[in-house]
Amino acid sequence: MTEHERPAVTVDVFALTFLENDLRVLLIQRARPPHAGHWALPGGFVEPHEPLAKAAERELFEETGLKVNRLEQLHTFGDPGRDPRGWAISIAFIALVAADAARLIGDDEEVMAIQWHPAHDLPPLAFDHVQIIDHAMQRLRERADDLAWLGQALPARFTLSELQRLYELAGGQEVDKRNFRRWAFAQGCLEKTEAMRYGDHRPAHLYRLKSVP
Amino acid sequence: MTEHERPAVTVDVFALTFLENDLRVLLIQRARPPHAGHWALPGGFVEPHEPLAKAAERELFEETGLKVNRLEQLHTFGDPGRDPRGWAISIAFIALVAADAARLIGDDEEVMAIQWHPAHDLPPLAFDHVQIIDHAMQRLRERADDLAWLGQALPARFTLSELQRLYELAGGQEVDKRNFRRWAFAQGCLEKTEAMRYGDHRPAHLYRLKSVP
DNA sequence: ACAAAAGTGTTGCCCTTACACCCATGC
DNA sequence: GCATGGGTGTAAGGGCAACACTTTTGT
Incomplete structure (x- = not known):
């Protein structure tokens, strides 16, 4: 050799x-x-x-x-x-x-x-x-539609709008907000937290990824 | 270096x-x-x-x-x-x-x-x-469901039963014959030839892959 | 009050699935 | 004539895409 x-x-x-x-x-x-x-x-x-x-x-x-x-x-x-x-x-x-x-x-x-x-x-x-x-x-x-994988690019807590924006940028196409949310929940890797994000406008609920061991 | x-x-x-x-x-x-x-x-x-x-x-x-x-x-x-x-x-x-x-x-x-x-x-x-x-x-x-890719494992001409068997072995699960055929045609990469395969029983039509340049 | 993002349901359509019988040939 | 694989259509259900308005906050 x-x-x-x-x-x-x-x-x-x-x-x-x-x-x-x-x-x-x-x-x-x-x-x-x-x-x-x-x-x-x-x-x-x-x-x-x-x-x-x-x-x-x-x-x-x-x-x-x-x-x-x-x-x-x-x-x-x-x-x-x-x-x-x-x-x-x-x-x-x-x-x-x-x-x-x-x-x-x-x-x-x-x-x-x-x-x-x-x-x-x-x-x-x-x-x-x-x-x-x-x-x-x-x-x-x-x-892009492996949400548990894609979500690793986000901070520990994030809003659904952030997740959607990430999804759209990754996948290269825009999607309807309501359809996206329904689909995202159905993936079974999201967990709602008590916390909210306060900012310029109406506060948003924060979510996190279910930890997959 | x-x-x-x-x-x-x-x-x-x-x-x-x-x-x-x-x-x-x-x-x-x-x-x-x-x-x-x-x-x-x-x-x-x-x-x-x-x-x-x-x-x-x-x-x-x-x-x-x-x-x-x-x-x-x-x-x-x-x-x-x-x-x-x-x-x-x-x-x-x-x-x-x-x-x-x-x-x-x-x-x-x-x-x-x-x-x-x-x-x-x-x-x-x-x-x-x-x-x-x-x-x-x-x-x-x-x-397995990229039929144009999978089909490269077959000879130039093949029967739909052969294609289905290949598909089932590759994908690891069996499928219904009629559903498979409808789906396979819908992929748009199959071309029917005039030739038939004669063998043990009723002859089968031979197909080939559309050449993709 | 107004601007801006958050949040929420319903409907129609298509695609997927389940399913059973006749046909053409070899032996 | 019988055994064997070749070949075909339909109906029901579920998943996906289209679609608009109300809510909550900051300024």
């Missing part, structure tokens, strides 16, 4: 949240070449004998301070030329996270800045990360 | 067909260690700067003589210990192929035998290939 040339192997993480009424992607600004100054998905080299999901979890935490439980494998990218340093393949993961739980304090010299970027207004990206994000948004569309 | 230890990177192909009224998986018998004598999915090392799908296509052809156009990426496996030779990750692909188009004449000294194995009666397998097959069968269940 030693006779074969080997590629560098990395993991990249597409982390998505719902913040300020919009879908946002977690990006870091690279401090060093290649692509110094450009924005990129958090990620890095897999360590020897490290499970891939663990590597993704670790890199995400090192670079952004974000701790995530459920990473889902998305796709593996290995096209020639995707990394200017040479032959490299990357396993991409997708995670939905609550933005309020995130401090975003990285501990990595290679990172200049960390930011939740609006998913539909992205800066120029390093490597082939545009492709990775395309795949991820596609996956999001396909799984 | 040179300072990192690198894993061996391979591809494996789960090729499925519908043969003798049953789902069958293409397996090769390994001629050399590790796991000499055991059956395994076709696959092998990715060559430097080779696109992953190309590598899978090439390895499948070298080991089994099977040419396949549409390989779909399935999942990437990288758990420690999955290869006794050391750190290795594998990108698994899934392909549905018509068995009649397959000659199964490999050109590889490492392969002792090639066979379409009944998917529900598999021999002991090398590496973590049981896991890969589990994932693949899961994917099959999820996509």
Whole structure:
């Protein structure tokens, strides 16, 4: 097995949240070449004998301070030329996270800045990360009606209007309010809380996801 | 980038067909260690700067003589210990192929035998290939009602009963004949041919998939 | 009082499901 | 002529989509 040339192997993480009424992607600004100054998905080299999901979890935490439980494998990218340093393949993961739980304090010299970027207004990206994000948004569309999964992008408590807006952005189409509410309740993963959200107008009931062990 | 230890990177192909009224998986018998004598999915090392799908296509052809156009990426496996030779990750692909188009004449000294194995009666397998097959069968269940995709496992012309049997095996549940036919036609990917299949009993009309460019 | 978001039911339609008998051929 | 798989239609029920007005708060 030693006779074969080997590629560098990395993991990249597409982390998505719902913040300020919009879908946002977690990006870091690279401090060093290649692509110094450009924005990129958090990620890095897999360590020897490290499970891939663990590597993704670790890199995400090192670079952004974000701790995530459920990473889902998305796709593996290995096209020639995707990394200017040479032959490299990357396993991409997708995670939905609550933005309020995130401090975003990285501990990595290679990172200049960390930011939740609006998913539909992205800066120029390093490597082939545009492709990775395309795949991820596609996956999001396909799984939008898995409410228990989608809801992970929301804070612990949220209004039904927020949930609906998230659902519409993820799925790529608008839906009727009453139909949505009926459908959402029927999914059986919502729990009404006593709390209300007070704001500009009529207060809204807050809901949370039923914890699924 | 040179300072990192690198894993061996391979591809494996789960090729499925519908043969003798049953789902069958293409397996090769390994001629050399590790796991000499055991059956395994076709696959092998990715060559430097080779696109992953190309590598899978090439390895499948070298080991089994099977040419396949549409390989779909399935999942990437990288758990420690999955290869006794050391750190290795594998990108698994899934392909549905018509068995009649397959000659199964490999050109590889490492392969002792090639066979379409009944998917529900598999021999002991090398590496973590049981896991890969589990994932693949899961994917099959999820996509069973994509008829244009599923139909690739059939020969160029087939009867509706064959299609239904394939559908039931893939999806894991039986369906009513009349309902299935109505639904299958409604998918819009079937074309009736003039030909009939003559056999033990009343002849059956043959259908084919509409070619999707 | 008015602007703005929260909240709430009913109806029609289509799609899905359940279900049973005749037909054409080989032996 | 009989055994075997091929082939066909209908009716009832459930789920989905369309649709508008009242309520509650902030200003």
